[in-house]
Amino acid sequence: xxxxxxxxxxxxxxxxxxxxxxxxxxxxxxxxxxxxxxxxxxxxxxxxxxxxxxxxxxxxxxxxxxxxxxxxxxxxxxxxxxxxxxxxxxxxxxxxxxxxxxxxxxxxxxxxxxxxxxxxxxxxxxxxxxxxxxxxxxxxxxxxxxxxxxxxxxxxxxxxxxxxxxxxxxxxxxxxxxxxxxxxxxxxxxxxxxxxxxxxxxxxxxxxxxxxxxxxxxxxxxxxxxxxxxxxxxxxxxxxxxxxxxxxxxxxxxxxxxxxxxxxxxxxxxxxxxxxxxxxxxxxxxxxxxxxxxxxxxxxxxxxxxxxxxxxxxxxxxxxxxxx
Amino acid sequence: xxxxxxxxxxxxxxxxxxxxxxxxxxxxxxxxxxxxxxxxxxxxxxxxxxxxxxxxxxxxxxxxxxxxxxxxxxxxxxxxxxxxxxxxxxxxxxxxxxxxxxxxxxxxxxxxxxxxxxxxxxxxxxxxxxxxxxxxxxxxxxxxxxxxxxxxxxxxxxxxxxxxxxxxxxxxxxxxxxxxxxxxxxxxxxxxxxxxxxxxxxxxxxxxxxxxxxxxxxxxxxxxxxxxxxxxxxxxxxxxxxxxxxxxxxxxxxxxxxxxxxxxxxxxxxxxxxxxxxxxxxxxxxxxxxxxxxxxxxxxxxxxxxxxxxxxxxxxxxxxxxxxxxxxxxxxxxxxxxxxxxxxxxxxxxxxxxxxxxxxxxxxxxxxxxxxxxxxxxxxxxxxxxxxxxxxxxxxxxxxxxxxxxxxxxxxxxxxxxxxxxxxxxxxxxxxxxxxx
Numbered sequence: 001x002x003x004x005x006x007x008x009x010x011x012x013x014x015x016x017x018x019x020x021x022x023x024x025x026x027x028x029x030x031x032x033x034x035x036x037x038x039x040x041x042x043x044x045x046x047x048x049x050x051x052x053x054x055x056x057x058x059x060x061x062x063x064x065x066x067x068x069x070x071x072x073x074x075x076x077x078x079x080x081x082x083x084x085x086x087x088x089x090x091x092x093x094x095x096x097x098x099x100x101x102x103x104x105x106x107x108x109x110x111x112x113x114x115x116x117x118x119x120x121x122x123x124x125x126x127x128x129x130x131x132x133x134x135x136x137x138x139x140x141x142x143x144x145x146x147x148x149x150x151x152x153x154x155x156x157x158x159x160x161x162x163x164x165x166x167x168x169x170x171x172x173x174x175x176x177x178x179x180x181x182x183x184x185x186x187x188x189x190x191x192x193x194x195x196x197x198x199x200x201x202x203x204x205x206x207x208x209x210x211x212x213x214x215x216x217x218x219x220x221x222x223x224x225x226x227x228x229x230x231x232x233x234x235x236x237x238x239x240x241x242x243x244x245x246x247x248x249x250x251x252x253x254x255x256x257x258x259x260x261x262x263x264x265x266x267x268x269x270x271x272x273x274x275x276x277x278x279x280x281x282x283x284x285x286x287x288x289x290x291x292x293x294x295x296x297x298x299x300x301x302x303x304x305x306x307x308x309x310x311x312x313x314x315x316x317x318x319x320x321x322x323x324x
Numbered sequence: 325x326x327x328x329x330x331x332x333x334x335x336x337x338x339x340x341x342x343x344x345x346x347x348x349x350x351x352x353x354x355x356x357x358x359x360x361x362x363x364x365x366x367x368x369x370x371x372x373x374x375x376x377x378x379x380x381x382x383x384x385x386x387x388x389x390x391x392x393x394x395x396x397x398x399x400x401x402x403x404x405x406x407x408x409x410x411x412x413x414x415x416x417x418x419x420x421x422x423x424x425x426x427x428x429x430x431x432x433x434x435x436x437x438x439x440x441x442x443x444x445x446x447x448x449x450x451x452x453x454x455x456x457x458x459x460x461x462x463x464x465x466x467x468x469x470x471x472x473x474x475x476x477x478x479x480x481x482x483x484x485x486x487x488x489x490x491x492x493x494x495x496x497x498x499x500x501x502x503x504x505x506x507x508x509x510x511x512x513x514x515x516x517x518x519x520x521x522x523x524x525x526x527x528x529x530x531x532x533x534x535x536x537x538x539x540x541x542x543x544x545x546x547x548x549x550x551x552x553x554x555x556x557x558x559x560x561x562x563x564x565x566x567x568x569x570x571x572x573x574x575x576x577x578x579x580x581x582x583x584x585x586x587x588x589x590x591x592x593x594x595x596x597x598x599x600x601x602x603x604x605x606x607x608x609x610x611x612x613x614x615x616x617x618x619x620x621x622x623x624x625x626x627x628x629x630x631x632x633x634x635x636x637x638x639x640x641x642x643x644x645x646x647x648x649x650x651x652x653x654x655x656x657x658x659x660x661x662x663x664x665x666x667x668x669x670x671x672x673x674x675x676x677x678x679x680x681x682x683x684x685x686x687x688x689x690x691x692x693x694x695x696x697x698x699x700x701x702x703x704x705x706x707x708x709x710x711x712x713x714x715x716x717x718x719x720x721x722x723x724x725x726x727x728x729x730x731x732x733x734x735x736x737x738x739x740x741x742x743x744x745x746x747x748x749x750x751x752x753x754x755x756x757x758x759x760x761x
Contacts, residue, residue, distance in 0.1 A: 284462055285459060
């Protein structure tokens, strides 16, 4: 195992898969010789050339549609949107065709595509800070993957590429330089398996994407007050590993969901509802959510800091829930 | 429109009180001005008149007579005009009266009905009496442990029962468990105990009862005084021979006129009032950073009742005649003993006199009744041999009494308090002096 950044780990996973399967190719703006805006493909152009690392014009709807067709014919495209926000220009084809073809063809046509893009508020303003997790959770046929740690980025990207259905692979911009130990070679993580990143007994916090990091900081603060929180990183929101969350809540009987994304109709609402349906009699307090403010990501740094949960606000929410 | 009956505010600082009893029956017609119910305030029971006419409908899930304190303004029932009587429903009740009674009788045969009814969405009668919030997990836990959670007062927000409350009660119910519950757990009397109340007491423990409102008030008040004042007690033996002879004279005089005889407390009040006028710092109180000297002398007289210590107040003692005082105190003490003293009659004292002489107590250390500055304790009057003239070697039998003055050293110093007590002693030994003023 070596320490590497999130981006390096994901890139290693992509490179290993491209070496294994010649049907894998990447399309996107600046992912060729330039190596990707976020270095997602750095160095790969030299290995595989422009046929497998295809730079595109700014035409998301067009190149995503081409990839859907290529996938139907047996290729395994990786569409690199740079920022998730840009994927919205291709959403019609994604929803109407890409995610539905498997059903519409009675299972005869597979559409193995990875859609990847940076998410999250990271000094990026209203047009480059979307999370939109629940939008994708709402689409049957789409896997929603959000790794937090470098090892998970590698293991989950490899699995996503091998998945026979479309996967949306969301990388929080604040995680891209996060370093961690990453296994060498074949490291595959199944989709739909949450990770208990910190064990505890007083309160379960399910944190989504970058919020895992802030929640771990909060957990350290809370431990000083004698509160032991169990932190769960769901790693994928679709499929959602409610069993792991349920098992944790059966131990702590309290659940807080921390999500930088908006609260209304959000991932936390879905987790809370499923937990209530399956684990109502384990709850010793109402399920609580802590979300980013229901506003577009602001550009001003002080405003930006104010709209996103952080270690302090998470610790406070945890304390509030403990006395509920 | 049905007229709401609520718990009234009996004094400006009253925030809660207990319904003592209904003076009319549920369903009875009540005319405006008739006595409707009685309220136990901080120290007094007061009867409340109906403000409107109508048929009394007592809120079935409202405060129970003799129960716990509730906030001022709590709904107790309704006075319903005749034309609305047939259609009257208590708010939150979706069942006509007749159906409700049926439900109640059904519940008698099947205790599990509470859960069953809850599931079909009809609030059970128990739920309406006292809405209890309990977390789903705590409820499951309680059922598993065999704990009747309806008896638990929860420690969560707004009294919600949490798992830890259930666990604490379960521990308490075990005979081998320690007697004390965590401080956050309070047992409240159940509305309809499914489990007999004595089961709550560990076998080895003494009897437990919920503090009466008066006991609780006394406890709070005394503890506050003990923790905030700087009390010092001075005692002085005084010769009460003249006081006794004065009282005898007064008694013989009023006996023929059929008026109240001034008691020793009345005499002490009058004499102390005179001393207080001369030493106004003992008739003062602390308000924030200021010392407030009060212009009138209102003396509280400690009265022992079967409900606890109650201290009604004699007002403007300095400007009243002894005869007026005797009349007033006799009425006040009678009202205090039978529980009809009003809230206002217990407020506004500037000084207190407490007398334990009838129990053969000589001297003691009374506790200051905040915000007052001092309290005077009177002991018994006993005949003693006293040297009245050391030079001539003359000894006489005199009627002697101890006075114990507890004062708040925050307000006045030892010498000032001693001078005040010395002045009281002088008046007791020469009671005619106060005539001079």
